[in-house]
Amino acid sequence: MADGKAGEPRRPRADAARNRDRVLEAAKAVLGAGGPRASLEEVARRAGVGIGTLYRHFPNREALFEAVYRREVEQLVELADQLSDCPDPVAALRRWLRANVEFVATKKGMAAALAIAAGSRTALTTYTADRLTGAVRQLLDRAIADGAVRDDIGPGDLLRMLVALCYGSDAPGWQEDVLRLLDVFVDGLCRGR
Known part of the structure; x- marks a missing residue:
């Protein structure tokens, strides 16, 4: 993926970056409290995104x-x-x-x-x-x-x-x-x- 300049990666869209940040913030709270068995669905719910969005940014736990x-x-x-x-x-x-x-x-x-x-x-x-x-x-x-x-x-x-x-x-x-x-x-x- 390039943004028009050869070899330079395209910067993520602003909404994608915001979603990633929200997932990380929610994950900090959920994972910190729930440990390794914490629900990724709960992380997505708390971040206000779908589970597919979570997996787009983070392919696994x-x-x-x-x-x-x-x-x-x-x-x-x-x-x-x-x-x-x-x-x-x-x-x-x-x-x-x-x-x-x-x-x-x-x-x-x-x-x-x-x-x-x-x-x-x-x-x-x-x-x-x-x-x-x-x-x-x-x-x-x-x-x-x-x-x-x-x-x-x-x-x-x-x-x-x-x-x-x-x-x-x-x-x-x-x-x-x-x-x-x-x-x-x-x-x-x-x-x-």
Whole structure:
């Protein structure tokens, strides 16, 4: 498909792009709550599209799960970029880490389905690690340069801590506990607070 210029792919129609975005947003909610057995019909219904539209964009459940996952990662990268202008580098770092708790909540709901997509799991894991490490690095480096946080911690340390907190419990209310502990951790990183 070309848009008139040789070799250039045609951009999706605006309504097709909107439908895809609505499906991804609905899938995040449905899959995050229902896990790998969540109904794709429910995703389509919540998005306000027919099941055929869902399958036109995502040929199978794993493709939908992976698209939701990648979209969440990109939203976290974009958030880090937006927060890089925040006057308080510690508040920016804290806000970004807190946003990751919601991402992990979605990911927990989709974990089994993501495991099904084993062929792309290594690529997806590498992609996620690279993108999130780069995002948190820019916020952490800024906080360190400002003298606001300790300089003996790296982006990998922050991500490992976040994973440990988020996957430490599946009990109801785990997100609130993680957010509280996350605040304690960030406060412990700060110099002179």
